[in-house]
Structure formats: structure tokens, C-alpha cells
Amino acid sequence: MDLKDTSAIVTGGASGIGAAVVRQLAAKRAKVVIADLQAEKGEALASEVGGAFVNVDVTNTEQIEAAVNKATELGPLRTLVNSAGVGWAQRTIGKDGQFESAHNLDLYKKVININLIGTFDCIRLAATAMSRNEASASGEKGAIVSMASVAAFDGQIGQAAYSSSKGGVVGMTLPVARDLAAAGIRVNTVAPGLIDTPIYGEGEASEAFKAKLGESVLFPHRLGQPDELASMVIELVTNSYMNAEVIRVDGGIRMPPK
Template sequence: MDITGVSALVTGGASGIGGAVVRQLAAAGAKVVVADLNDQAGQALADEVGGTFVKVDVTDTAQIQAAVEQARELGDFRVLVNSAGIATAQRTIGRDGEFGSAHDLDAYKKVIAVNLVGTFDAIRLAATAMSHNDPDANGERGAVVNIASVAAFDGQIGQAAYSSSKGGIVGLTLPVARDLAAVGIRVNTVAPGLIDTPIYGEGEDAEAFKAKLGESVLFPKRLGVPAELASMVLECLRNSYMNGEVVRVDGGIRMPPK
């Protein structure tokens, strides 16, 4: 699919992997809507790439729909990238064996609501809009790429909520691709490994910690960078024969229990 001149919506697009996707889409000639909760970073990135910022909480259907409408106003809306997500770490039961110290259920529900339900909500709304597009020469009306995680497969201790949410994204990829095949919309998912984002902090201690983490990667022995993930996202968008697939981009890592 040719993404030159199309309109694209990126949730969680203000920074990290989402931000790298925004930059590469814009560099490829797409008109990008940056959808994020972070006003300052989102607006700054939109200004940088000549895009549009829309404040979006992906647990709010009305806000997602408003972002989709904004993307439609920009032009030929054919691209959705779901990168919005949160993480929490907590063991399933507490050390004292009391009910009250078991995993916080509201925290579990929130991660599922943002990462999984938010992803599906964005897909169903964006795909509805894309279904009105005229098909291109390949019969395509649009393409969706979701960001999951290797935690979907190699969830570590304390990652029950996060792994559940990302595993859900992996699980919906094929059935949703099958649903949307009828209208010529492809769906793929990219599952990152250890990626160098601001979550690790800055300074000497942070760099030492990241270097230590990188030793667990098969090859190359380092953390990935957001641009490497964004490159795979764009390949999934451009390659018209990529559909219903989950692609790990992780340097060959298989995460240990902890």
C-alpha cells in the first residue's frame, strides 16, 4: 500500500515507539494525527512533523471517534497504528497470604482497558471509517498495525496484567484480519522486545542498567531503538501481502521468569 499522501492515526503517538512511527510516517509523506494524553509532547511532535495533535484517552470511545474524524478531515484515511499502552507490575498473590494483598483487581482491569479494549475500540471505529474508502489497485481500503510485546509470549513474574493485555492483542490479530478482509483492510501486530525508551530514565545509572539488560538479548546485545520498531510497522503497512501476522522484533530474546 502506498502511504504517500494518506491520512494516518497513531495512538500513543507522542513519544517512544509511537513517536518514532509518527516521524517515519510523516517522512514517507503521510498526514499524521498524533493521538495521546500528553498535550505538550503530542503538540510538539505534531508541530515538528506538520501533523495534527488530538488529546485522546483510549478508554474513552468518544475521544477515539473524534480522533478518527480528525484523521478523515485531513484526507484519505487509510492507516491506524495502535501504540497507546500502560504497564504495571504486581504478583498475583501477596507474601502474607491475605486476600487484601492479592493483585489489585482495579489495576488489572485498567491495564486491560487501556491496552486491549482501547486497541480494539480504535480498530473498530477506524475500520468503520476506512470501509467507506475507494479500494486502491490492490483492493485495499486501509491497514492497521497494533503494538503488542514479547510479554504476550514470555511474560515475566509480576506481568500478569500486562501480558494478558498484550496476549489479547496477539489473539485478536487474526480474527479481526479475517473480519476486515471483506472490506479490504489488513491487520498485523508487531511485538517489541526490550526497547530503549524514556521509561528507563537518563544518566549514568540508567545507561548502566540498559547495558545490563542488553546482555540478555541474543544478538545484537543491546536494547532496540524505537526507529527499528517503526521500520517494521511501516513494512507491515506497505507490504500488501502482510496480513493477520504477529512479528516479534526483539533481537532473538526469550525473556526469563525475572
């Protein structure tokens, strides 16, 4: 699928993996809407790539609609990349046998609301706009890529909420792809492994921690780079024969229980 003179939306696009995706989409000459809560970073990146920033909390349907409307102003919306997400770690029960120390249910719901429900809300709204596009010569109207995680398959102790949310993203990929096939819209998912993003912090201690983490990767023995993940996203968007697939980008890692 040719992205020239089309528009794209990247949720969570102001930093990390999302920002790498934004830059690579822009290099394909797409006009990119950065849908994020980080206004300063988002606006700076939008200025850099000639796109636009829209303040979006993916649990807010009206804000998602605003991003979709902005994208359609820039060109036909052909691409959605769902990269917004949060993590949380807590064991299912506490050590004292008290109900109060069990996993915080509100935080479980928050992770599901952002990572899973927010992803689906973005898909249903962006796909609606895509369905109005004129089909390409190959019959395509758009492509959607969502971000899961290897935690969807190898969830560790304490990752019940995060793994549930990312497992849901994996689980929706095929049925949504089947659903949207009639509209000429492809749907794929990427499951990143350990990627070097700002979540690990900065400085000497951070670098040592990341190096230690990288030792568990099968090969190469390091964390992945955002651009390596973003290049797979671009392939899934532009390769017209990629559909209904979940692809791990993880250096072969299989996460241990903890």
C-alpha cells in the same frame, strides 16, 4: 500501499515508539494524527511533521472518534497504529496469605481497559472510517498495526496483567484480520522486545541499567531503538501481502521467569 496524501492515526504517538512511527509515516508523506494524552509533546511533534494532535484517552470512545474524524479531514484514513499502552507489575498473591495483599483487581482491569479494550475500540472505529475509502488498484482500503509485546509469549513473574493484555492483542489479530478482509483492510501486530524508550529514565544509572538489560538479548547485545521497531511497522503498513501476522522484533530474546 502508497501513503502519499493519505492520513494516519498513531495512538501513543507523542513519545517513544509511537513518535518514531509518526516520523516514519510522515516521511512517507502521510498526514499523521497523534492521539495521545501528552499535549505538549504531541503538539510539538505534530508541528514538526505537519500533522495534528488530538487529546485521546483510548478508554474514551468519544475521544477516539474525534481523532478518526480529524484524520478524515486531512485525507482518506488508510493507517492506524495502536501504540498507546501502560505497564504494571505485581504478583498474583501476597506473602502474608491475606486476600487484601492479592493482586490489585482494579489495576488489572485498568491495564486490560487501556492495552486491550482500548486497542480494539480504536480498531473498530478507524476500520469503520477506512471501509468508506475508495479501494486502491490492489483492492486495499487501509492497514492496521497494533503493538503487543514479547510478554505476550514470555510473560515474567508479576506480569499477569500486562501479559494478559498483550496476549489479547495477539489473539485478536487473526480473527479481526479475517473479519476486515471483506472491507479490504489488513491487520498485523508487532511484538517488541526490550526497546530503549523514556520508560527507563535518563542519566548514568539509567544507561548502566539498560546496558545490563541488553546483555540478555541474543544478538545484538543491546536494547532495540525505536526507529528499528518503527521500520517494521512501516513495512507492515506498506507491504500489501502482509496480513494477519504477529512479528517479534526483539533481537532474539526469550524472557526468563524474572
